Amino acid sequence: MPPERRAWEPDLLKCRSHSWTRFYGPDKTMRIRKLNIWGWVWVTAGVLYFFVPLIATFEFSLRAKKGTLSLLAYQRVLEDPQFWRTFGFSVSMGVVTILASLILIAPTAYWIRLRLPRLRPVVEFITLMPFVVPAIVLVFGLIRLYSGKPFALTNTVVGTDMLLVAGYMVLALPYMYRAVDTGLAAIDVRTLTEAAQSLGAGWGTILFRVVFPNLRAALLSGAFLTFAMVIGEFTIASFLVGMNAFGPYMSQVGQNKAYESSSLAIISFALTWALMGLIQFFNRGAPEQGQMGGAR
Amino acid sequence: MSSSSSTLLASGARRPKPATRFSWAWLGVVPFFAFATLFLFLPSFVLFVGSFQDAKGNFTLANIAGLFTPSILSAYWITIRISAVTAVAGGLFGFFLAYAGVMSGLPRWVRTSMLTFAGVASNFAGVPLAFAFIATLGRLGLVTVLLRDVFHINIYQGGFNLYGFLGLSLTYMYFQFPLMVLIITPALEGLRRDWREAAENLGATQWQYWRYVALPILLPSLLGTMILLFGNAFGAYATALALTGGMINLVTILIGSQIKGDVLHNVGLGYALALGMVVVMAVSMAGYYVLRRRSERWMRN
Numbered sequence: 001m002p003p004e005r006r007a008w009e010p011d012l013l014k015c016r017s018h019s020w021t022r023f024y025g026p027d028k029t030m031r032i033r034k035l036n037i038w039g040w041v042w043v044t045a046g047v048l049y050f051f052v053p054l055i056a057t058f059e060f061s062l063r064a065k066k067g068t069l070s071l072l073a074y075q076r077v078l079e080d081p082q083f084w085r086t087f088g089f090s091v092s093m094g095v096v097t098i099l100a101s102l103i104l105i106a107p108t109a110y111w112i113r114l115r116l117p118r119l120r121p122v123v124e125f126i127t128l129m130p131f132v133v134p135a136i137v138l139v140f141g142l143i144r145l146y147s148g149k150p151f152a153l154t155n156t157v158v159g160t161d162m163l164l165v166a167g168y169m170v171l172a173l174p175y176m177y178r179a180v181d182t183g184l185a186a187i188d189v190r191t192l193t194e195a196a197q198s199l200g201a202g203w204g205t206i207l208f209r210v211v212f213p214n215l216r217a218a219l220l221s222g223a224f225l226t227f228a229m230v231i232g233e234f235t236i237a238s239f240l241v242g243m244n245a246f247g248p249y250m251s252q253v254g255q256n257k258a259y260e261s262s263s264l265a266i267i268s269f270a271l272t273w274a275l276m277g278l279i280q281f282f283n284r285g286a287p288e289q290g291q292m293g294g295a296r
Numbered sequence: 297m298s299s300s301s302s303t304l305l306a307s308g309a310r311r312p313k314p315a316t317r318f319s320w321a322w323l324g325v326v327p328f329f330a331f332a333t334l335f336l337f338l339p340s341f342v343l344f345v346g347s348f349q350d351a352k353g354n355f356t357l358a359n360i361a362g363l364f365t366p367s368i369l370s371a372y373w374i375t376i377r378i379s380a381v382t383a384v385a386g387g388l389f390g391f392f393l394a395y396a397g398v399m400s401g402l403p404r405w406v407r408t409s410m411l412t413f414a415g416v417a418s419n420f421a422g423v424p425l426a427f428a429f430i431a432t433l434g435r436l437g438l439v440t441v442l443l444r445d446v447f448h449i450n451i452y453q454g455g456f457n458l459y460g461f462l463g464l465s466l467t468y469m470y471f472q473f474p475l476m477v478l479i480i481t482p483a484l485e486g487l488r489r490d491w492r493e494a495a496e497n498l499g500a501t502q503w504q505y506w507r508y509v510a511l512p513i514l515l516p517s518l519l520g521t522m523i524l525l526f527g528n529a530f531g532a533y534a535t536a537l538a539l540t541g542g543m544i545n546l547v548t549i550l551i552g553s554q555i556k557g558d559v560l561h562n563v564g565l566g567y568a569l570a571l572g573m574v575v576v577m578a579v580s581m582a583g584y585y586v587l588r589r590r591s592e593r594w595m596r597n
Contacts, residue, residue, distance in 0.1 A: 039400030043410070046393040046473070050413050053428040053470065056438035060431035104331055111324035119325060126332050131524075132577045133340055134531025136548045137570045140555050141339025144346070144567075166335040173336075228419050234534035239555055250423045251538050258430075265427035269420055276415045 054269065061262035073259035077267070082249060090237075090246035093161070094230040097168040098223045101176045104169065106219065109180045110211055113189050127177040130170050135235040142167055143239060160240055167236040172226040179225065183218025187211075221279040228275040232268050340574065346567035359568035368550070368565075372572065375547045378461065379529035382468040387522040389469070390476025397477070398484050411481065414474035421471040426538035429467045433458045459540045467539055468532065472525050479524070483517040483591065513591075520587035523580045530577060547573055 064072035077083055112120050130138070146153040146163055153159035192214070196206045212219065234247035242248055250268070254261040350356040362368070396402065397410040420428075432439050435452060443449045457463055487510055495505040533548040542549050547569065553559045554566035 036400055036402065039396035039402050042392045042396035043402065043406060045389070046410070046413075046477075049389075049470070049473070050417055052439065053432040056432035057428040059438055104327060108325055108328040111321075115321040116325060119322075123325070123328065126328075126336070128581070129332075129336055131527060132581050133336065133574055134533070134548065134577065136531065136533045136551050136555075137343065137573055138336075138339060140551060140566075140570050141343045142335065143555060145339045145342045166331075169331070170336050225419075232422055232424060234423050234538070235552075239552075247423055247534065250427075251534075254423065254427055254430075254538060255541075261427045262431050265424035265431070268424040269416075269428075272420050273416050276412065276419065279415070280412060 054266075057262045057265050057269075061259055061266055064259035073263040074267075077253075077260050077263050082243075086244060086246045086249035089241075089244050090231050090233075093164060093168065093245070094227045097165050097172060097230050098226050100165060101169050101172050101226060102219060102223065105173070105176050106180050106212065106215070107207060109177060109184055110189065110207070113181075113184050114193060124177075124181075127173045130173050135167075135171060138167060138170060139236045139239045142236075154240070164236060164240045164245075167240070168226070168230050168233065171233075171236070172222075172229060175225045175229075176222045179218050179222030180215065183215040186218075187214045217282045220282045224275045224279045224282075228272055231271060343567045343570045343574075346564060347571040349564055351563065356564070359562070359564040360571075362562065362565045363568050363572055367545075368569065371545045371547050371550050372576075374461070374545055375530060376576070378465055378468065378546070379526045382465050382472045382529045383522045383525035385465075386469045386472030387476050387518065387525055390473035391480055391518060393473065394477045394480045394484055398481055399487075407481075410477065414477040417474035418471050418478060421532070422534040423538040425467060425470055426535050429458060429463070429470070429539065433463060433466065459543060461544075464536060464539060464544060467535060468529050472529065475525060475528065476521055479521045480514075480517060483514060487513065516587040516591035520584045520591060523584040523587070527577050527580050527584075530573070530580075 061073050062069040062071070064070060064076070108123065112123055133141075142163055143154065145151070146159075147155075153163050189211070192210055193206055196210045201210065232247050232250065233245070234251060237245035238248045238251070243252060250261070250264050253264055347359050348355055348357070350358065363372075393410070397407045429437075431437055433451075433456075434440065435458075437458075440451060443451055458467075491509055491513075492505060495509050500508070531548065533546075533552060536544060536546050537549055537552065540549075542553065550559075551566065551569055551573070554569065558566070560566055560569075
């Protein structure tokens with residue numbers, strides 16, 4: 001046995017025993033227990049911050065009838081034709097935004113990965129631009145640009161709705177692009193494309209029957225996130241379509257009806273919850289991706 | 297196009313000499329760039345140009361100079377303060393919460409449900425969030441009434457006001473700290489076990505591990521995310537308007553009233569106001585970008 005090894009062995013042993021006591025010794029267990037208490041403290045604080053406003057809102061929404069708890073506020077809201085009209089409008093705007101965003105972004109992200117990887121930083125930069133231009137500034141610019149000549153989009157109902165959808169598409173750009181790009185990163189775009197091509201598929205077949213089905217989870221989570229953002233959106237809607245959209249409607253209810261506004265908050269919270277739940281449901285097993293919305 | 301030609305194109309792109317044959321591949325991204333130009337760049341450009349024009353369309357710096365008047369500076373200052381306070385406080389709270397949920401050995405379901413709640417809460421902003429906080433901390437809110445009747449603490453007599461700085465900050469925190477949780481959790485999970493074990497084998501204490509290993513690695517993502525939170529609060533309009541009814545002097549609310557009717561009595565000054573917001577956001581996003589680059593260095597697997 002060479003002498004160097006003898007000199008080296010006790011060191012290793014010492015090292016091992018050292019980490020052994022650190023792992024299982026009394027010192028470590030105590031530390032874990034202490035950490036656990038702090039862990040629970042922070043988690044409890046988080047739970048309180050999250051739930052207390054919800055409980056307060058829910059309790060408040062039940063007090064529409066004096067002296068007793070009732071669902072009167074919900075009944076009033078759901079019987080209001082304005083509620084259904086504005087909600088329907090925002091749902092349809094959300095659906096149009098999602099479809100238009102997908103048609104614009106999914107093929108672009110795919111094409112960038114396949115053919116123009118050098119443009120990727122540029123496109124990524126553009127998709128992050130909405131973080132630099134807040135919604136209030138965006139709608140300001142859109143109105144100034146498209147309300148006068150030569151476009152005059154805001155003079156017609158269809159034109160205004162188009163402008164609204166375009167604004168929402170811009171707001172959704174970072175989330176949609178990220179969702180699609182994360183999905184694309186998980187599949188081998190080039191091989192899939194070439195395999196499809198060698199079997200004689202055209203571009204339509206490749207996109208709609210090969211690539212997009214593989215991106216289903218990513219596309220769906222992008223879609224739900226966009227929907228959650230559009231449905232109660234206030235800033236852009238209030239300046240373009242005013243009381244036609246759900247966000248401005250909620251805001252108007254809040255100005256004069258306390259109980260109804262609380263029930264609206266609970267309804268829209270339940271909606272957000274459902275959409276985030278759907279994202280998680282479709283993302284099972286897939287790499288985790290964003291559920292991050294923007295500022296409103 | 298056949299597969300052989302597509303591989304040819306790809307290998308051609310890697311050569312230092314530019315491809316001699318003209319490629320039509322760029323046509324595929326024309327719709328995207330057209331959209332971005334029409335609905336993102338041109339509207340911003342209109343505001344940019346307008347900030348440097350007077351009423352007759354001549355070039356002027358008077359609008360930019362007009363930003364440096366007390367009333368407008370105070371609007372920027374309040375907005376920046378609220379954004380910074382909620383970014384730092386929300387960031388720290390979110391960080392500790394994420395750490396507790398991921399690292400401190402709590403059961404696995406804590407982590408899962410924490411991420412779910414964070415996803416919901418960070419998307420629950422705007423008008424309904426304002427309603428929720430009015431029902432909680434408003435004059436007749438549940439917490440206000442509970443504190444008054446059970447603990448005999450009248451927070452409104454104590455100077456608290458939901459429609460002021462503190463109230464708005466508490467409301468913003470509701471979407472700020474969950475966003476931190478969502479972004480920092482992957483970074484925390486990227487802290488490799490080997491690093492801690494290596495540090496412990498070298499005899500480092502818990503404090504030394506944090507001071508010299510974990511924190512330097514996490515710091516760029518921590519600061520970067522706080523900058524993101526700053527921008528998140530800086531651009532918020534609906535929450536503040538629904539909560540305060542426009543009574544608080546934020547830049548976004550000022551721009552909102554300027555769009556509805558020329559409250560500043562100067563169209564160009566309104567544009568300059570928007571430009572100032574974009575500049576603040578651009579500076580913070582540049583900071584975020586630099587920090588993200590730094591944090592990614594350690595996050596490769």
